[in-house]
Amino acid sequence: MHHDHAREEYEPYEDHGYDDHLVSADGHQEDRSRRRSRRIWLVAIGGVFTTLLVVGGYGAYNVMTAVTGGSTAGGGGADPTASKGPQTPPSAEQADAVAKDFLAAWGRGDLTVAAGLTDRPEAARMALTSFHDGVSARSLTLSGTGPAPAGTPAEPAVGYRVRAEFDGTTETWEYESTLGVVRASDGRVLVRWAPTVVHPKLGAGRTIAVKALPxxxxxxxxxxxxxxxxxxxxxxxxxxxxxxxxxxxxxxxxxxxxxxxxxxxxxxxxxxxxxxxxKLTLDADLQQVAEEAVKQQSAGGKPASLVAIQPSTGNILAMAYAPQDGFNRAVGGGQPPGSTMKVITAAALLEAGVTPDAAAPCKETTNSPRSWHNDEGGNHLDYTLSDDFIHSCNTGFIDKGLEKLQLNTLTSVARDQFGLGLQWRIGIPSRDATIPVPGNKDEAAAEYIGQGQIQVNSLAMASVAATVQSGTFRQPVLREDAKRVTAPGKLPGDVAQGLRSMMARTATQGTARTPMSGLSGQIGAKTGTVEAGSSQATNSWFIAYRNDLAVAAEVEGGGHGNSAAGVAAAQVLKAGGKG
Incomplete structure (x- = not known):
């Protein structure tokens, strides 16, 4: 009966949960025949239990378990820690030993073996497999760090450190956690399974995996x-x-x-x-000034925009607009520029042989046959072309344009010398200028003074001022790697000089003198006032340069060019055009 009793006590190992294999602490497996032969050998020698050390199993701390028996619980089986009477708590040495075996098996990828060293093998196997597959580390090193303060006498805790290395990076992921150790009802010492064994933040229903970032x-x-x-x-x-x-x-x-x-x-x-x-061509300091200038002039809900360009490079240094609803009217808008267009009309007249001091009477009204007038009444029959320019006389420009220019001349000069009408690629979507060939003299007269079908924005007109200052069209860009277009022609030197002299007079003696007052260096300006309808306030336009900085501003409903738009442009020139 003694031999039979020994067999009954050992028999539960036959149902260890690994089918025909027994898993030892170092991960080796033994088949059923070898286990059966050992059992028979034990029967033959009775109670010589010390010889069981050769079996291995879960280590020396588990020797008595192999003799006293007890089945291992599966994922849905009974909890092996369920009390079957008083149990001696695991010693610190036993806790350290099972933790060491568990971490070693987990680290080398023997997840079934590692799971078998816990009190919930199936749950542990699933969680460890999910972690292994999701993280997919090149190497995983786990090492114990000794007893953890989270433990209790009945359930000591062992701290451990995880170190994971990955393909494609030298970065190493390291973290620390703890695991609890319990003695099962069958006497075995096991890791108390919980998701936090994998990672201290892992909870039920959560997973850890390597994922691509946005x-x-x-x-x-x-x-x-x-x-x-x-x-x-x-x-x-x-x-x-x-x-x-x-x-x-x-x-x-x-x-x-x-x-x-x-x-x-x-x-x-x-x-x-x-x-x-x-790196964009913008200058943060100048952008701040531009933002504030537009904010001030757009008070009350008036749409406005401003663009600043460096003439020597074409680089856009600032752009600001209001309202800030996503539509960038500074580069995407389109509207008539008023008398700022007279810079291009004057260029066409100069190319046609009209000099700045040539007679160009400023009559109170004129006809094309449509009737045209000036902002200020009265006749100034002694005016020259330069006088018409600095005082922004509409009738003088219309009469001289109809006399000297062909219907397509303004369109050609705008495109060939100023780049207006070409396809610009500044680095973001923008609207190109539209200066159509007029169909009759009335349409031509309107275009000579910047009205009619002309559609431009602050970007285009800042480029006009920059072209005059430098004498060369350089397509504006927001990023230096943008693909620029070049104008088919070049502004003749005497024409550029004539334009600069007229814009300088406008800034010091003409309609732009108030906003440009106090600015030193090479300066030039041109105002523009656009009639938007009999019941609406006029739109304010202003283009100017100071040394290597050119600016254009427009304020819808802002009144005369030398008021709202002129004030905004002058603020930027004062801040950034010092040379």
Missing amino acids: DPVSKPADRKGRSLEAFPSLRSVLPQIAPPDGAKVVTGQAVVLSGGGQEAEQLFVLTPPTAPQV
């Missing part, structure tokens, strides 16, 4: 590398900036904790997402 969004900077994100007028502009041609956008990866109805959390970034930074 594609990075390029955050363009100004020409000095400074952030532009604080400027209201650029909120709709910056997202339109694409990376340079051929630049590589790197989609990052991170270890992410997700699921369980909770917001995903990045536990560790393997590779941060990167996008090449684009």
Whole structure:
């Protein structure tokens, strides 16, 4: 009966849960025949239990378990820790030993073996497999760090450290956690399974896996590398900036904790997402001034815009507009520019042989046959072309234009010398100027003074001022790698000089003298006032330059050119055109 009793006590190992194999602490497996032969051998020698050390099993701490028996609970089986009477709590040495075996099996990928060392093998196997497949580390090193303060006498805890290395990066993910150790009802010492054994933040229904991060969004900077994100007028502009041609956008990866109805959390970034930074031609300091100038002149809900350009390069240094509803009227708008167009009309007349001091009487009214008048009444029959320019005389320009120019001349000069009407690619979507060939003298007369079917914006007219200042059309760009177009022709030197002299007189003696007052250096300006209808206030336009800075501004319903638009433009010139 003694031998039979020994067999009954050992028999439960036949139902260990691994089918025909017994799993030892070091991960080796023994088949059923070897186990059966050992059992028979034990029967033969009775109670010589010390020889069981050769069996291995879960280590020396579990020797008595192999003799006293007890089945291992599966995922849906009975809890092996369910009390069947008083149990001696695991010793610190036993806790450390089972933790060491568990971590070793987990680290080398023997997940079934590791799960078998817990009190809930199936739940542990599923969680460890999910972690293994989701994280997919090149190597996983787990090491015990000794007893953890979270333990109790009945359930000691062991701390451990996880170190994971990954392909494609030198970054190493490390974290620490703890596991509890219990003695099962059958006497075995096991890891108390909980999701936090995998990671201290892992909970029910949640998973840990390496996932791709959202594609990075390029955050363009100004020409000095400074952030532009604080400027209201650029909120709709910056997202339109694409990376340079051929630049590589790197989609990052991170270890992410997700699921369980909770917001995903990045536990560790393997590779941060990167996008090449684009430096725009904008200048943050000047942009700030432009934003404030437009804000002041658009008070009361008046739409407005301003663009500043560097004549020597064509680089756009500032752009601002209101309302800031996403539509960038500074580069996307289209409206008649009023008398600022007289810069191009004057260029056409100068090319046609009319000199700045040539007689060009300013009559109170004239006909084309449509009747035209000036902002100010009275006849000034002694005016020259330069006088007409600085006082913005409509009738003088209409009469001289109808006398000296062909119907298509203004369109040709605007395109060939000033680049207006060409397809510009500034780096973001923009609207090109439209200066159609007039169909009759009435339409031509309207275009000579910047009305009729002409459609431009602050970008186009700032370029006109820049072309006069430098003598050469340089297509405006927002980024230096933008593909520029060149004008078919070039502004003749004497024409450029004549325009500069007339714009300088306008800034010091003419309609632009008030806003330009106090500005030093090489200066020039031209005002524009556009009639928007008998019941509406006129639209204010102003173009000017100071040294290597050219500006155009417009304020819808802003009145005369030397008021709203002129004030805004002068603020920018004062801040940035010092040379």
